[in-house]
Amino acid sequence: MVTNQGAGACTLDGYPTILLVPASGTMKPVITDIGSTAPVNVAAGGTAGFVVEYGDFPVDGQTTCPAVTAVDVTLPRPGGTSTVKASFSPCGAPNVKVSAVLGETQYDAMLG
Secondary structure (H helix, E strand, C coil): CEECCCCCCEEECCCCEEEEEECCCCCCCEEEEECCCCCEEECCCCEEECCEEECCCCCCCCCCCCCEEEEEEECCCCCCEEEEEEEECCCCCCEEEEECCEEHHHHHHHHC
16 A cells, blocks of 8 residues: 655656565566556545555476565656565566555455
């Protein structure tokens, strides 16, 4: 979830850009956008979110999966990039999928 810390409402429309930060070495993930986009209006103090999906089972001869320690996130609007601490190990290429920005209700429904 992201929170609008500004004094006024803002609109997010599209997919966040994410860059996985590995524990060591370099990582070139294949990032695929999933779902459709629609403008999300976020009131001051309001929240929105997006979902990141990945597999964590070694494939194609992998014996371990690369460790990720953070994710750099750029939302689909002006304002720069934020680094979010994370701890997961995507496998594959690694293959990662990211949803469009979702309103709070849609985000909660997607997470079940």
